[in-house]
Amino acid sequence: MVGVLMATALLFTWTGLALAARPIRTIALPTEIAVPGQSGETRCPAGQLSVQFVSGPLIWQCKPKPTTTTTTRSTTTTTRATTTTAGPTTTKPSSGWWVPGTGAIEWQWELDHTLSLSSATDIGTGDQTYTGAAAPTPTVYDVDGIDNPASVVTALHAKGDKVICYIETGDVGNYYSASDEGIPTTYYQQLSVAGDLGTKQQGWPEYYININASSTLSIVEAMISQQCHAKGFDGVETDNDETWQDSTGFNISEANDITYMTSIANYIHSLGMADVLKNCDDVGNTSFCNAMYPLVDAVISEQCNQYGTCSDLGNFLGHKAIFNAEYSTSPSSFCPKDNASGINGVYFDVNLDGKTRVPCR
Numbered sequence: 001m002v003g004v005l006m007a008t009a010l011l012f013t014w015t016g017l018a019l020a021a022r023p024i025r026t027i028a029l030p031t032e033i034a035v036p037g038q039s040g041e042t043r044c045p046a047g048q049l050s051v052q053f054v055s056g057p058l059i060w061q062c063k064p065k066p067t068t069t070t071t072t073r074s075t076t077t078t079t080r081a082t083t084t085t086a087g088p089t090t091t092k093p094s095s096g097w098w099v100p101g102t103g104a105i106e107w108q109w110e111l112d113h114t115l116s117l118s119s120a121t122d123i124g125t126g127d128q129t130y131t132g133a134a135a136p137t138p139t140v141y142d143v144d145g146i147d148n149p150a151s152v153v154t155a156l157h158a159k160g161d162k163v164i165c166y167i168e169t170g171d172v173g174n175y176y177s178a179s180d181e182g183i184p185t186t187y188y189q190q191l192s193v194a195g196d197l198g199t200k201q202q203g204w205p206e207y208y209i210n211i212n213a214s215s216t217l218s219i220v221e222a223m224i225s226q227q228c229h230a231k232g233f234d235g236v237e238t239d240n241d242e243t244w245q246d247s248t249g250f251n252i253s254e255a256n257d258i259t260y261m262t263s264i265a266n267y268i269h270s271l272g273m274a275d276v277l278k279n280c281d282d283v284g285n286t287s288f289c290n291a292m293y294p295l296v297d298a299v300i301s302e303q304c305n306q307y308g309t310c311s312d313l314g315n316f317l318g319h320k321a322i323f324n325a326e327y328s329t330s331p332s333s334f335c336p337k338d339n340a341s342g343i344n345g346v347y348f349d350v351n352l353d354g355k356t357r358v359p360c361r
Contacts, residue, residue: 098234100162106359107323108123109323110143124357129359130347130359138161142164142237142300143163146176162235165228166239170208175188194219199247224267235276239278241261242257262295274297276296279301281304286311293315298323301324305333310341310343322341323343323346324345331358335361345360346358
């Protein structure tokens with residue numbers, strides 16, 4: 001508002017270690033190749049990790065080696081809450097990635113189609129705030145990571161803007177072709193073959209995914225690398241982050257979600273991008289928001305005024321950037337509340353097609 005894999009078999013080999021009599025292929029990041037009926041090893045560029053998905057047709061993928069192990073990477077995020085205490089979004093913190101500030105941030109959220117750089121409605125020029133005053137042009141754009149090519153990101157960067165990459169991390173829809181995604185087999189098909197698709201979401205043509213499976217994590221990380229990092233995005237919006245409260249078809253707990261989203265956050269940061277959490281206030285209390293607060297850089301909420309959950313954003317309030325989208329509540333009703341709480345509230349059309357945007361400030 002993602003290839004053929006088996007759920008349990010991953011073989012990791014480091015650059016330069018070849019198996020006898022096996023063919024060697026050299027490929028560059030970001031890419032993956034399927035080799036039906038063959039066995040072998042991929043030799044990656046120096047400093048990258050070769051990942052072999054074993055059994056059936058093989059997929060090879062080169063991925064950057066993490067700078068630290070997953071057990072220690074989270075320690076790099078403990079001081080991020082103080083890196084940008086004022087002003088909007090122009091300073092890259094010492095952490096090595098962009099962090100949205102706690103000041104007023106003009107933002108546009110357009111997920112319906114590829115952002116048109118020549119469309120005033122898509123870009124958000126000429127909009128008015130809820131008071132009727134002229135609204136500043138957005139400086140942050142949250143757009144679909146697969147629909148939008150690197151050229152869109154580059155063009156927005158040329159204007160001094162930041163760009164957030166929307167992807168699904170807790171579910172998946174069969175929306176895109178392999179050509180759209182620029183890979184041989186879609187992420188949806190990879191997750192399906194791995195046995196990682198669960199029940200269908202109510203009201204959406206999407207399926208929950210098994211966040212406890214290592215194959216799921218590997219596929220989602222590949223999507224983040226190929227669709228967000230490779231295109232130059234500044235941050236990643238992760239959607240459907242709190243699936244433990246839904247009927248997913250899997251045995252998922254809140255602790256499982258926190259573990260999974262921690263791995264995702266650390267991976268996003270290892271690629272030099274901000275992690276923007278989504279709808280952590282949906283759970284009915286502050287527990288999930290507060291658990292994720294030290295790990296992520298900002299949060300997006302949908303309709304926290306309509307459903308009375310803004311207070312469940314917990315530690316984010318007043319300390320990290322909060323973006324709120326309302327679809328039904330009148331801007332004159334929720335904007336004064338969002339402004340008083342330091343929340344970047346905007347009234348959008350629920351289709352997020354760029355046609356309706358009324359910012360609170």
